[in-house]
Amino acid sequence: MTVSTDIGRNDLDGKSLGEKNLGEKIPAFDIAAPRRVFPALIVLFGVLFALVPYWGDDVGLRESFLLAAVYITLATNLNVMIGYAGYINFGNIVFFGLGGYVCVDLVTRWHWPLVAAGPMAGVAVSLLALVFGSGILRLRGAFFALATIGVNEAVRQFVANFEPWGGATGIYLSFDAYEPLGGPMAALWTVYFLLVGVMVLSLLLSYAIKTSKFGLGLLAIGQNEDAAGVLGVRTPRHKALAYSASAFFPAVAGGLFFFKSGIIEPNGAFDLTLSIEAIVMIMLGGYGTVTGPLLGAFLYEELRGYLLTSPTVSQLQLVIAGALLLAMVLFAPGGLVGFIHQRWPRSRIILQ
């Protein structure tokens, strides 16, 4: 060998190399401890997240946190496709919107209780995603990304002309819908707690996928799909399952969100802007990690809230989001969490 560096020295017994690496060894074998600690941390975070506005009886903070919980749910599930499998789903908001429609329809027309209608919306949209996914996941790269936008626009157009769902005007909920939850005021808190629950379950799902054999296959696909296939990963089925899994909680969140809003209409439900903002959140926080989308979504929501209420820059919210994305991609492609991992490798144990 003519070239030799510290990391890749080509010694045949590998002894000196092993010693050199001990210092920065990342404990991949020593996973038992974080495997138990990390989910507990997520649950603890969720409990605090739910209780802080409640203790203070702060309705403003609740509304801000409710939106953050929706964003974290969207970003965390989208990250399964983008961060793990390496497939950029621009039209991810279609899950949220369809979930909203299914749930609101079940509540208003069929008088289902919210706690049943939400999960049902999740199941329905996941199954639909499995069908769509099996088709469009034959495409790769930019073609896949374009197809996802196509799916969202097609569904939006379909719903806008679908009379049972109110066509372009959408569906309004009457106040009666909130009676089973103890009236509108109490319902707002209930929906908030349910959404925080969905957020926590999303984070746990993301962690479970990442540390599972299924997740390993997804990560392999994200790195090199052809090589993953040669190694035995059943790539078409794997991708379709991931796409379907990443649809479930966004659909439930959509159901809860639009139930709370009291109205759902096509342009609000299938808003491509929110789709793209979810990608910004992931890039901001760090794709492919569990905590990255969480941090990114939370920070983005706070920033957005500030920008929208500040009189000077309220119209510039998307411009700033774009500039932020550009800066992150250029200077910290691994996002916040990636940056922290790089500076402090040991942080990986807690900041998965």
Place this chain on the structure above:
Amino acid sequence: MSALLEVNALSKRFGGVQAVADLNFTVGQGEILALIGPNGAGKSTVFNLINGVFAPDSGRIVFEGREITGKPTYEIAHRGIARAHQIVQPLAGLSVLDNCLVGACYGRDNLSMAAGRKVVREVAELVGLEDRLEMPAGQLTTAGKKRLELARALCGRPHLLLLDEVLAGLNPTEIERMIEVIRAIRARGVSILIIEHVMRAIMSLSDRVVALNLGRNLAEGSPQQVVNHPAVIEAYLGDPKLMAMSEAAPS
């Protein structure tokens, strides 16, 4: 010797190029068979046909008595054929351990993560990567990546291993070490089909050699027989009579 892999009348055309034409050979149980031939002879295409990257235009491939012609790559991996690529394809962002774990968990035995880790440690020791398991695969040297290709393939516990120029780009000491590793693999009962240009390795490793040219069978036999076969010499070096003339001519 009962045949593990049978390749019958295999053909593949890419546009105007007949890459593989009516090719026949078998790999016996426990055998190391070398596939040799000049550049462009169709060797790597044969590998791509066997492990499902391409479907052949015609012909049959039978493995352990079952036809595998045209099956997708992952199904062939599940049947027990693993491949180390000529152009290394590490999952660069994943650690060496995770790379091998993909091979182990999705290979022939469909192992769990815990069982897969055990296999990875064994294989890493055999191949000499045990000290680099935590390293991102992209940071390995060329020799390291070649070893990773081999390790990953072995982790799937294949019955047949396809080795595509795993020695290319290695220095003589590394080649010596790699040849030992390949011998150790065969000693564990894995049959091997190997493409190689390093003749020293072919001569010392293989039980039998199949030479191809322009996608067709050219010669077959023991390593000695094949390298001395006039058709093989001609394919590599040109017409021997012409060569004799040019050697005789005063320079």
